[in-house]
Amino acid sequence: MNPLQETFQQTESILRTENANIYYGQFLALKGINLDVQKNKVTAFIGPSGCGKSTLLRCYNRLNDLIPSFRLEGKISYYDRDLYAPNIDPVQVRRKIGMVFQKPNPFPKSIYDNIAYGARINGYKGDMDELVEKSLKGAALWDEVKDKLKQDGRAISGGQQQRLCIARAIAVQPDIVLMDEPCSALDPISTIKVEELIHELKEQYTIVIVTHNMQQASRVADTTAFFNVKVTDQGNRQGFLVECDRTEVIFQNPREESTQQYISGRFG
Amino acid sequence: MLSDNPDSAQSLWGINNDSLEYNPNSNRTRFGIFMTGLVSLFTAIAIIPLFVVLSYLIINGIEHISFNSFFELPPQALTQDPGGFGNALIGTLIMVGIGLALSVPIGIMAGIYLSEFSHPNIAYWLRFATNVLSGVPSIIVGTFAYGVLVVTFKSYSAWAGGFALAILMLPIIVRTTDEALQLISQDIRQASVGVGANDYQTVLQIVIPSAVPAIVTGVTLAVARAAGETAPLIYTAGFNQFWPDLKLQALSSQPIASLSVLIYQFGISPYENQQQLAWAASFILMILVMLSNIVARIATTKRNF
Numbered sequence: 001m002n003p004l005q006e007t008f009q010q011t012e013s014i015l016r017t018e019n020a021n022i023y024y025g026q027f028l029a030l031k032g033i034n035l036d037v038q039k040n041k042v043t044a045f046i047g048p049s050g051c052g053k054s055t056l057l058r059c060y061n062r063l064n065d066l067i068p069s070f071r072l073e074g075k076i077s078y079y080d081r082d083l084y085a086p087n088i089d090p091v092q093v094r095r096k097i098g099m100v101f102q103k104p105n106p107f108p109k110s111i112y113d114n115i116a117y118g119a120r121i122n123g124y125k126g127d128m129d130e131l132v133e134k135s136l137k138g139a140a141l142w143d144e145v146k147d148k149l150k151q152d153g154r155a156i157s158g159g160q161q162q163r164l165c166i167a168r169a170i171a172v173q174p175d176i177v178l179m180d181e182p183c184s185a186l187d188p189i190s191t192i193k194v195e196e197l198i199h200e201l202k203e204q205y206t207i208v209i210v211t212h213n214m215q216q217a218s219r220v221a222d223t224t225a226f227f228n229v230k231v232t233d234q235g236n237r238q239g240f241l242v243e244c245d246r247t248e249v250i251f252q253n254p255r256e257e258s259t260q261q262y263i264s265g266r267f268g
Numbered sequence: 269m270l271s272d273n274p275d276s277a278q279s280l281w282g283i284n285n286d287s288l289e290y291n292p293n294s295n296r297t298r299f300g301i302f303m304t305g306l307v308s309l310f311t312a313i314a315i316i317p318l319f320v321v322l323s324y325l326i327i328n329g330i331e332h333i334s335f336n337s338f339f340e341l342p343p344q345a346l347t348q349d350p351g352g353f354g355n356a357l358i359g360t361l362i363m364v365g366i367g368l369a370l371s372v373p374i375g376i377m378a379g380i381y382l383s384e385f386s387h388p389n390i391a392y393w394l395r396f397a398t399n400v401l402s403g404v405p406s407i408i409v410g411t412f413a414y415g416v417l418v419v420t421f422k423s424y425s426a427w428a429g430g431f432a433l434a435i436l437m438l439p440i441i442v443r444t445t446d447e448a449l450q451l452i453s454q455d456i457r458q459a460s461v462g463v464g465a466n467d468y469q470t471v472l473q474i475v476i477p478s479a480v481p482a483i484v485t486g487v488t489l490a491v492a493r494a495a496g497e498t499a500p501l502i503y504t505a506g507f508n509q510f511w512p513d514l515k516l517q518a519l520s521s522q523p524i525a526s527l528s529v530l531i532y533q534f535g536i537s538p539y540e541n542q543q544q545l546a547w548a549a550s551f552i553l554m555i556l557v558m559l560s561n562i563v564a565r566i567a568t569t570k571r572n573f
Contacts, residue, residue, distance in 0.1 A: 063458065095464030105455035108478050117473065118463030165459070172463050 014039040014176060014206050015060055020074035022055055024067065028232075029055055030239045033074070035225055037176075042198060042207045044217035044247070047227030048267065052239030053210045056227075057178050059083075060208065061097040062090035078176075095122055098169035102181040104161035106153035106168075111136075111145050114153040114164055118172040131171060139167035140197050159190020166197060170205065177201065179209040183216065195220050214263055217247065224250040226259045322554075329551025332544040337552075342509060342530060345539045353549045355511050356525040359426070360495060360556075362512065363505060363526060366430025367494050371437040372487060378438075379445025379483075384471050395446070402439035409435045410500030418504055424523035426512065429505030436497060437490035444486025448479040481567050488564035492557045498528035507533055527553045 015037035022030040030052035037043045037060075045053035055064065062083065064070040076083045083093055095118075106114050115132045124131065132149070136142040141163040145156065153164055162182060169177050179198075183191040198207055198220045211217050217224050225244035232238050242256050254260050261267055291297060332350065340352030378398075382391050413432035418424055452475050460470040476483075506523030507530065513522060527549050534546035 061462065063462065066458070066461065091464055091466045094462055098464075099458075099462035101455065101458065101462070103455060105453075105459040107456055107459065107474055117460070118465070121463070121465045121469045121473070168459075168463060 012039045013037060014079060015208070016075075016077045017056070017059075018075040018077075020056075020059070020072060020076060022052065022059065022064075023069075023071040023073070025069040025071075027236055028238055033241050035241060035244055037206060037208055038223060039206050040202055040204075041222040042202050042209060042220050043223045043225065044221035045208070045210045045225050045227060046212075046214060046217050046262070047239075047242075048229055048262070049212075050237050050239070051227040051229040053225075053227045054180050055239070057180055057208060057210050058099075060176070060178055061094045061099055063094070063099060065090050095172055096174050097176045097178060098172065098174035100162070100165050100169050100177060100179040100182045103185050104158055104165055106161050106164050109153060110150050111153050111156070111164060112149040114168050115171045118168060122172055124172075135167040135171035136164075138170050138201070139163045140193065140200070141167055157190070159186050159193060162186055162190065162194060163197065166194070166201075170201070174205065176206045176208065179207065181210050181212060184212060191216070214251075214265075218251050221247045223247060226250060226254070226256075226262065228258055228262070325547070325551050325554055328547040329554075331547070333548040333551060337545075337548050341511065342525070342534070342545060343539075343541045345537070345542065347541065350541055351545055353527060353530055353545060353552065355508065356527045356530040356549060357552065359429075359505070359508070359512055359525040360527045360553075362426050362514075362519070362524065363429040363433055363501070364491055364494050366426060367433030367437050368487070368491065370431065370434035371441055371490065375438050375441025375490075376445050376483060378442045379449065380471060380476070382442065382446040383449035384467070384475070395443075398439045398442050401435075402443070405499075406432075406436055406497050407499040410502065410504055413500060413504045421520060423521045424504060424506030425521060426505060426519040426524040429501045429524065429526065432500035432504045433494040433497060436500065437494050440490040440493060441486050444489070445479070445483050448482030448486065449475055451482070452478050484567040485564045488560045488567065492560040492564070495560065496528060496553060496557050498532050501526050501529050502532065505529065527556075 013036035017033050017035040020030065020033040021028060022033075033056060035056075045057065047053050058064045059072060059076055060078075060083070064072075072084055078093070078097065082088070107117060109117065112132055115135050116128050119128065119131055133142060133146075136145060141160060144160060145151075145164075154161065156164065162185070166177070166182075183194050186194065195216065198209065201207060202222075209217075209220065223244065224247045226242045227239055228242045229237050229239045242259055243250070243254065245254070250259060251263055254263070334350070337350070337352040337354075338357065339354045341355055342353065343349040343351030378394075382394055386394065410432050413428050413435065417428035417431055421428075456474055456478070457470055460474045465474070505526055508523045508525045512518070512524050530549050531546045531553065534542040534549070537543055537546070
């Protein structure tokens with residue numbers, strides 16, 4: 001592979017957001033977002049509370065469809081396919097673009113079934129035991145739970161539960177894993193484990209992570225997008241993208257004053 | 269400032285601010301003791317009827333109940349035969365069974381629709397309608413079943429009785445299912461949707477299994493309610509001195525006995541052996557209702573989520 005090709009591959013964008021306005025009813029929550037997510041990279045969304053970073057994340061696998069008043073203007077595409085085109089099935093989108101939530105939310109089922117569920121409902125025909133083992137190994141959880149696969153998925157520790165949720169997400173072999181503050185409910189040791197896991201996962205998956213923790217963004221992300229929020233004349237809080245760049249640039253030499261202020265802890 | 273003028277502080281505050289000791293003679297302490305006594309007394313008054321009814325039933329019921337009571341037919345008047353409530357027990361079980369078979373599938377499906385799929389405005393009115401239905405007096409439900417089934421088929425029957433009971437059970441099952449499903453955390457629904465499940469997979473494989481204990485509780489409470497109902501059975505199922513014929517044809521063309529109607533008929537009978545059987549049947553009916561309540565309790569404590 002020649003260097004030029006490699007550069008091209010590194011910058012291939014897998015999710016493209018063009019002029020996206022996100023509404024809840026009449027209320028414009030996020031305005032004018034233009035943002036690309038690169039394949040096999042970790043992209044972090046940072047910014048103060050209420051800036052809409054989770055909202056944007058949930059647009060990528062159409063989870064916001066569950067909110068009746070939600071409306072999107074503009075375009076979000078996965079490779080070159082418009083995710084919000086009328087012929088797109090959100091169920092298929094979510095299978096290709098998985099999600100790990102803020103609070104570990106294992107199903108009230110055994111550890112084994114937590115992993116197998118997604119594969120079963122998607123009609124997986126292969127060896128289920130193998131898939132469960134592979135997914136749990138992929139989430140660096142196998143050694144801790146291999147002797148208690150029949151146990152309730154909620155009976156393990158919070159950090160293990162979150163890795164179980166990551167294993168569950170990768171069991172359906174998605175392209176992209178979205179993570180919505182995956183470590184905010186975890187202790188520091190578990191957080192480190194999940195972060196190490198993110199590093200390993202990006203070999204195979206594209207990861208978009210929302211985090212409140214700026215050190216976390218600087219540790220795990222290749223690209224960082226900084227969002228901010230402003231109060232409109234009507235008194236609504238409206239989120240917008242300030243800048244998106246390589247993580248080193250954002251943390252060492254950001255273009256915008258507000259980014260500098262945020263990462264140095266002066267607000268948010 | 270109060271501290272600048274201690275005299276005025278004393279006069280402004282009815283309670284002595286300086287004392288830290290418990291003062292049994294202060295007005296508010298006395299009032300507190302009095303009110304505590306009052307609520308205790310009224311609570312006691314409230315549960316007296318329960319204990320009186322229970323002990324009355326136990327004393328009078330046990331006396332007249334025997335092993336044979338479960339397997340014999342009700343006694344004829346003017347005999348010394350103690351008889352039994354075997355046919356009425358079977359009749360009650362059959363009609364509650366018919367009621368369950370009709371109301372459980374419809375009620376659970378309706379509850380699922382309400383909680384998971386309905387538009388909020390539609391759900392509002394459906395819930396309202398369900399509440400109205402659960403408030404309809406049972407005698408009116410009986411009249412309805414009479415008009416629909418008894419008049420049409422020109423006979424009291426187990427089907428008509430079971431149908432009336434089903435209408436009584438339906439709103440209980442719909443509401444408990446609806447409420448149970450709404451209690452399931454949004455997190456696990458999103459988790460399921462997040463791995464590419466569609467609506468029916470999420471509901472069927474994640475939401476409902478988590479809500480099963482609560483749904484079982486609702487069904488059991490509905491059974492408890494239906495088993496004790498008399499009014500809707502009097503003129504839908506009627507009464508029968510003999511063993512029920514379990515053939516389908518007979519279930520729709522013959523009156524059938526039930527514990528509650530037996531109690532109603534024999535309780536006001538002038539003959540002593542029949543009155544005594546009414547006591548025994550009351551006792552058994554109460555035990556049945558209590559058992560189903562206990563089952564409901566156990567099911568509720570076995571939470572899955």
